[in-house]
Amino acid sequence: MPWNKSMPAHPVVAVAGATGAVGREMLAVLDQRGFPADALRALASARSVGCVLPFRDGQLTVAEMRPDSFTDVDIALFAAGGSVSEQFWQDVVSAGAVMIDNSSAFRMAEGVPLVVPEVNPQALRYHSGVIANPNCSTIQMVVALAPLNALAHIRRVVVSTYQAASGAGAGAMSELFEQSRQFLDGETLTVEHFAHPIAFNCIPQIDVFLEDGSTKEEWKMVVETKKILGDSSIEVFANCVRVPVLRSHAEMVNVQFDEPLSIDQAIAAWEAAPGVIVMDDPLAKAYPMPGLLAGTDAVYIGRIRRDPTVPYGLNFWCVADQLRKGAALNAVQIAELLCEPPA
Amino acid sequence: MPWNKSMPAHPVVAVAGATGAVGREMLAVLDQRGFPADALRALASARSVGCVLPFRDGQLTVAEMRPDSFTDVDIALFAAGGSVSEQFWQDVVSAGAVMIDNSSAFRMAEGVPLVVPEVNPQALRYHSGVIANPNCSTIQMVVALAPLNALAHIRRVVVSTYQAASGAGAGAMSELFEQSRQFLDGETLTVEHFAHPIAFNCIPQIDVFLEDGSTKEEWKMVVETKKILGDSSIEVFANCVRVPVLRSHAEMVNVQFDEPLSIDQAIAAWEAAPGVIVMDDPLAKAYPMPGLLAGTDAVYIGRIRRDPTVPYGLNFWCVADQLRKGAALNAVQIAELLCEPPA
Numbered sequence: 289m290p291w292n293k294s295m296p297a298h299p300v301v302a303v304a305g306a307t308g309a310v311g312r313e314m315l316a317v318l319d320q321r322g323f324p325a326d327a328l329r330a331l332a333s334a335r336s337v338g339c340v341l342p343f344r345d346g347q348l349t350v351a352e353m354r355p356d357s358f359t360d361v362d363i364a365l366f367a368a369g370g371s372v373s374e375q376f377w378q379d380v381v382s383a384g385a386v387m388i389d390n391s392s393a394f395r396m397a398e399g400v401p402l403v404v405p406e407v408n409p410q411a412l413r414y415h416s417g418v419i420a421n422p423n424c425s426t427i428q429m430v431v432a433l434a435p436l437n438a439l440a441h442i443r444r445v446v447v448s449t450y451q452a453a454s455g456a457g458a459g460a461m462s463e464l465f466e467q468s469r470q471f472l473d474g475e476t477l478t479v480e481h482f483a484h485p486i487a488f489n490c491i492p493q494i495d496v497f498l499e500d501g502s503t504k505e506e507w508k509m510v511v512e513t514k515k516i517l518g519d520s521s522i523e524v525f526a527n528c529v530r531v532p533v534l535r536s537h538a539e540m541v542n543v544q545f546d547e548p549l550s551i552d553q554a555i556a557a558w559e560a561a562p563g564v565i566v567m568d569d570p571l572a573k574a575y576p577m578p579g580l581l582a583g584t585d586a587v588y589i590g591r592i593r594r595d596p597t598v599p600y601g602l603n604f605w606c607v608a609d610q611l612r613k614g615a616a617l618n619a620v621q622i623a624e625l626l627c628e629p630p631a
Numbered sequence: 632m633p634w635n636k637s638m639p640a641h642p643v644v645a646v647a648g649a650t651g652a653v654g655r656e657m658l659a660v661l662d663q664r665g666f667p668a669d670a671l672r673a674l675a676s677a678r679s680v681g682c683v684l685p686f687r688d689g690q691l692t693v694a695e696m697r698p699d700s701f702t703d704v705d706i707a708l709f710a711a712g713g714s715v716s717e718q719f720w721q722d723v724v725s726a727g728a729v730m731i732d733n734s735s736a737f738r739m740a741e742g743v744p745l746v747v748p749e750v751n752p753q754a755l756r757y758h759s760g761v762i763a764n765p766n767c768s769t770i771q772m773v774v775a776l777a778p779l780n781a782l783a784h785i786r787r788v789v790v791s792t793y794q795a796a797s798g799a800g801a802g803a804m805s806e807l808f809e810q811s812r813q814f815l816d817g818e819t820l821t822v823e824h825f826a827h828p829i830a831f832n833c834i835p836q837i838d839v840f841l842e843d844g845s846t847k848e849e850w851k852m853v854v855e856t857k858k859i860l861g862d863s864s865i866e867v868f869a870n871c872v873r874v875p876v877l878r879s880h881a882e883m884v885n886v887q888f889d890e891p892l893s894i895d896q897a898i899a900a901w902e903a904a905p906g907v908i909v910m911d912d913p914l915a916k917a918y919p920m921p922g923l924l925a926g927t928d929a930v931y932i933g934r935i936r937r938d939p940t941v942p943y944g945l946n947f948w949c950v951a952d953q954l955r956k957g958a959a960l961n962a963v964q965i966a967e968l969l970c971e972p973p974a
Contacts, residue, residue: 444940448791448883450872465815468811468831471811472811472815483916484916485922485923488807489920490876490920490922491920492919492934492948493918501935502936523941524940525940525944525946527883527934529948531833532831532874532875533833533875538872540791540835540870540872542885575835577833577835579828590835591844592844593845595868596868597867597868598866605870
């Protein structure tokens with residue numbers, strides 16, 4: 289059903305999980321994009337109460353997130369994990385606020401829009417107070433796939449990811465740093481946030497394993513892509529691997545279309561697409577690289593090649609900052625769409 | 632034509648490029664496997680003359696490689712790069728020695744066997760004095776694919792690699808180390824061996840670019856796989872990416888067969904195959920990882936899953952030490968085969 293509460297021009301915004309890697313990035317993005325918030329509340333668990341976070345020219349003091357924290361809030365950006373979102377969503381909605389949830393708790397729920405603003409902004413027309421921000425790996429892939437799928441229907445995607453530590457949070461980023469130093473100094477590596485050491489290693493597991501041998505991260509890339517593109521006929525097979533990179537994800541994407549699409553058409557579609565930057569000049573050794581694109585907002589695409597082993601095959605490499613387009617930026621873009629006057 | 636010189640039981644072995652990462656590993660493998668060499672000569676370019684390398688309980692002094700270095704040599708293991716192999720191969724063969732060449736110089740040449748001992752030992756029956764050691768990424772993939780292809784014909788492979796610094800040599804490994812320290816210390820990264828910084832980064836380029844937008848490394852994986860498996864009908868599409876790992880390569884391999892092959896059949900075939908170790912217990916978080924398998928000899932296979940998006944799809948992850956099975960070990964195994972008495 290349509291949400292029947294109109295959004296004020298200057299909404300009150302809460303950021304839940306404000307002290308985490310994504311929460312901090314949400315504050316940075318709200319500031320950098322000049323989001324017209326009337327007021328901003330930084331919320332977190334009890335142990336972070338009193339933390340001071342920089343915001344604009346001043347600072348925010350973190351308050352404890354409680355059921356009554358959402359009174360007078362218009363938009364609540366949640367980045368505190370699935371269980372926290374499940375615990376508080378009714379409080380948020382009861383208070384008349386819209387929750388934009390970065391967790392996976394509600395992404396596949398009926399009636400919850402799963403939105404990438406460049407791809408399916410129309411999905412925001414109907415919601416019941418909860419809007420889901422997709423998985424980071426999914427977001428950058430659908431931003432890249434959508435302009436192509438509009439020209440030639442995608443039959444099948446095989447993707448292998450090269451995912452950064454940031455996807456596991458700020459503590460995981462610190463762990464990569466610390467383990468790297470331990471490795472260089474010949475010390476034993478301290479493992480806490482990952483299943484195994486990540487420094488100078490690749491871990492072919494992100495999130496838990498499901499019954500079919502896939503990880504939940506791989507499953508998310510499959511089902512979320514179909515939901516966002518609104519097409520369950522698109523086959524997706526995903527392989528998710530953690531690599532020792534700090535905060536940008538890379539993906540090698542092999543696509544088979546049902547009909548012809550030339551490289552030139554693909555590049556033209558990407559160059560016309562919002563949020564995409566083509567960086568593909570092999571002779572100049574120019575292609576996107578995760579270590580060099582941290583802090584940027586676009587989905588970068590390079591290594592664009594025809595795959596001659598199937599009819600209508602195309603292969604490319606894409607990189608995006610996991611904390612920006614993969615999480616905080618996408619959530620803030622959704623908030624911006626909510627603030628637009630109805631057409 | 633068949634090589635008409637029989638191999639003595641205790642051959643004289645030369646290692647050309649003995650001071651490099653692969654050359655040093657060749658010496659270590661010859662020692663560890665008790666290769667029955669009558670004598671061993673360590674050869675390198677003029678600037679390494681006089682270097683002392685450990686071997687068995689003693690040491691070897693490096694001599695300059697010259698056209699007359701191969702007198703009385705029976706087997707010359709070359710790991711000094713393609714141009715050096717091209718410069719000296721005629722001297723080697725004229726001296727009556729067999730060259731086992733780790734470079735790409737002769738791999739695709741007519742009449743030069745391209746050998747992975749577990750896969751196509753029969754290719755050694757006919758040669759003209761030069762035998763090629765395949766590309767490191769190719770070796771581990773064909774060791775994994777061959778036992779499956781014997782049961783069900785492979786139609787198409789899409790592979791994305793996660794390749795270690797060692798593939799670019801000892802200097803590249805040091806560069807990853809040094810750049811990592813520079814990164815942690817907030818210093819500017821010194822780039823010499825790679826096109827871009829590799830520490831905390833992924834570089835989607837290995838070797839030079841070809842006209843079709845592929846890299847030469849990607850091309851090698853395609854054409855060498857067909858040659859080793861002796862089947863040009865197998866379609867291969869390869870994506871090669873350098874990751875900040877020291878010496879083991881990982882590959883995510885997506886295979887489509889022409890006929891049914893169950894997961895259980897695949898695992899049984901791998902468990903019966905020489906040189907393969909299945910490490911696949913998701914609930915115990917057990918799968919191969921490049922950072923933890925350095926110095927081992929097998930091709931490790933895990934994350935084995937059916938790919939339901941195509942008929943007869945199978946997907947797996949494989950890891951092998953680039954300097955061992957990907958280079959030095961494979962070359963020494965070829966030398967061992969040459970020393971076997973004819974059947």
